[in-house]
Amino acid sequence: MSEQITTSPLLLAGRWTEGAGGATVDVENPADEGLAGRVAVATEADVESAVREATRAQRAWGATPAVERAAVLLRLAELIERDGERLARIVVSEVGKPIREARGEVGGAANFCRYFAGLATSQGGEIMPAARRDAEVLVRREPIGVVGAIIPWNFPLALTTRKLAPALAAGNAIVLKPAELTPLSALAIAELAIEAGVPEGILSVLPGPGSVIGAAIVRTPGVGLVTMTGSVRAGRSILHGAAERIIPASLELGGKAPFIVFADADLEQAVASAVATRMMNNGQACVCNERTYVEASIHGEFVERYTAALEALVVGDPSAEATEVGPKVSAPELANVERIVDAAVAAGAKLVTGGSRLTGAGYERGHWYAPTLLTEVAADSPVLREEVFGPVTPIVAFADEAEAVRMANDTEFGLSSYLYTNDYGRVMRMTAALESGEVFVNRGGPEEVVGFHAGWGESGLGGDDGTHGFELYSRRKTVYASWGGA
Numbered sequence: 346m347s348e349q350i351t352t353s354p355l356l357l358a359g360r361w362t363e364g365a366g367g368a369t370v371d372v373e374n375p376a377d378e379g380l381a382g383r384v385a386v387a388t389e390a391d392v393e394s395a396v397r398e399a400t401r402a403q404r405a406w407g408a409t410p411a412v413e414r415a416a417v418l419l420r421l422a423e424l425i426e427r428d429g430e431r432l433a434r435i436v437v438s439e440v441g442k443p444i445r446e447a448r449g450e451v452g453g454a455a456n457f458c459r460y461f462a463g464l465a466t467s468q469g470g471e472i473m474p475a476a477r478r479d480a481e482v483l484v485r486r487e488p489i490g491v492v493g494a495i496i497p498w499n500f501p502l503a504l505t506t507r508k509l510a511p512a513l514a515a516g517n518a519i520v521l522k523p524a525e526l527t528p529l530s531a532l533a534i535a536e537l538a539i540e541a542g543v544p545e546g547i548l549s550v551l552p553g554p555g556s557v558i559g560a561a562i563v564r565t566p567g568v569g570l571v572t573m574t575g576s577v578r579a580g581r582s583i584l585h586g587a588a589e590r591i592i593p594a595s596l597e598l599g600g601k602a603p604f605i606v607f608a609d610a611d612l613e614q615a616v617a618s619a620v621a622t623r624m625m626n627n628g629q630a631c632v633c634n635e636r637t638y639v640e641a642s643i644h645g646e647f648v649e650r651y652t653a654a655l656e657a658l659v660v661g662d663p664s665a666e667a668t669e670v671g672p673k674v675s676a677p678e679l680a681n682v683e684r685i686v687d688a689a690v691a692a693g694a695k696l697v698t699g700g701s702r703l704t705g706a707g708y709e710r711g712h713w714y715a716p717t718l719l720t721e722v723a724a725d726s727p728v729l730r731e732e733v734f735g736p737v738t739p740i741v742a743f744a745d746e747a748e749a750v751r752m753a754n755d756t757e758f759g760l761s762s763y764l765y766t767n768d769y770g771r772v773m774r775m776t777a778a779l780e781s782g783e784v785f786v787n788r789g790g791p792e793e794v795v796g797f798h799a800g801w802g803e804s805g806l807g808g809d810d811g812t813h814g815f816e817l818y819s820r821r822k823t824v825y826a827s828w829g830g831a
């Protein structure tokens with residue numbers, strides 16, 4: 346990119362500004378280490394102003410008929426689609442996601458707006474019989490006020506609307522902090538949200554470091570809910586902050602999804618899905634296949650087919666139409682993948698394919714790692730315990746159902762599991778036995794907006810999507826109504 350790159354301002358309560366500190370930060374393109382953009386960085390004073398103005402503006406927004414709030418979200422969905430190709434290119438430039446997947450993310454971002462617009466207009470309350478005559482007990486849903494949202498870098502567009510759409514639909518204002526690596530997508534959505542008619546004061550997008558701006562969002566009085574997607578480490582810190590203020594925190598944290606294949610499964614379909622679920626977003630999704638468990642009788646054939654599929658993947662420039670796998674998002678993220686694979690190999694794992702950084706033509710710059718397959722991995726190896734977040738698959742054989750369940754549940758995480766089998770009884774037993782918030786049966790991910798994306802264990806608290814996710818964005822008020830006089 347050219348040197349005369351302009352600085353994107355931040356959005357403070359509906360106004361574009363350089364921020365109180367005047368600082369900027371460069372956004373790197375992970376495919377070539379060039380400049381993808383430059384953005385203004387917020388200060389703690391900006392957070393305070395954003396929350397103060399949001400608190401003021403929210404009353405009118407919360408009192409706006411739900412059908413009108415929904416109309417704004419429906420317009421936003423249309424604008425996201427109108428500018429879909431531009432938005433997809435922004436995602437490619439700051440994440441390194443292959444362009445075809447980036448277009449899918451654009452569709453997902455619009456879908457969140459449409460879905461929550463629908464829920465806005467269908468949200469009801471409850472009416473109970475009272476213990477006295479001429480009286481009723483009503484339980485209403487009311488907005489929380491100001492929602493603080495903190496998101497990671499892997500789906501910067503879709504995760505922006507995943508938080509923004511339910512927050513606005515329920516009548517809240519929102520102060521959102523994008524990840525340090527990927528502020529451009531959230532700012533692009535913010536621009537469209539203003540065009541769609543989100544009133545002044547209601548939306549802020551404040552780029553900046555998590556430990557400063559993220560922490561300030563959590564501790565600023567007026568913020569009534571924090572919804573965060575990211576790592577366990579950051580989630581824990583946010584939960585401490587929320588505890589200090591006695592406010593709810595919804596945390597979507599990491600995953601270590603097992604992908605379990607029984608001998609009776611459709612092998613071709615299972616291999617294709619295992620690869621796709623591992624490689625989505627260059628291996629960087631919380632729902633990725635992080636551990637593949639295969640019944641011992643088909644282990645050899647599965648490994649052979651998986652290797653062939655990995656070696657056939659088109660790796661390279663994420664902006665090229667044919668590309669299936671791009672770079673890791675950053676140099677430290679790449680180093681982490683390398684550390685985990687090296688540790689597995691040092692402890693005796695067998696490297697079937699890949700196992701190193703990519704070098705040579707096309708890979709001179711950027712953060713490239715080869716699609717990698719490991720077998721004979723020790724149970725305590727980091728590749729089976731830590732979130733790898735890269736194009737690396739450990740394949741492990743299991744003897745029977747009981748062993749598959751034991752291996753799958755041997756983790757602190759509990760977000761997603763995948764199961765391939767055509768035995769109906771086994772499906773029912775396994776879906777009951779797997780310790781995770783979601784189980785995909787004979788299909789790959791990602792999750793769908795009508796579901797409830799909520800991790801068990803260290804994978805999170807609260808949850809996103811569906812009617813259960815939407816509930817978190819409002820609070821209940823009980824009204825004891827009487828019209829019977831004394």
Ligand code: NAD
Pocket residue numbers: 495496497498499500522523524525553554555556558559560574575576577578579580582583597598599600630631732760798800804805
């Ligand atoms: P991260 O935790 O480093 O950062 C996420 C966000 O939290 C960023 O905006 C960051 O600035 C902010 N943050 C960091 N420390 C903070 C603090 N002390 N206080 C407040 N905010 C803070 O995560 P990442 O590396 O950007 O994202 C990758 C992680 O996100 C992975 O673990 C992945 O599994 C997880 N993730 C989970 C889901 C899900 O739905 N469960 C979806 C996508 C990603």
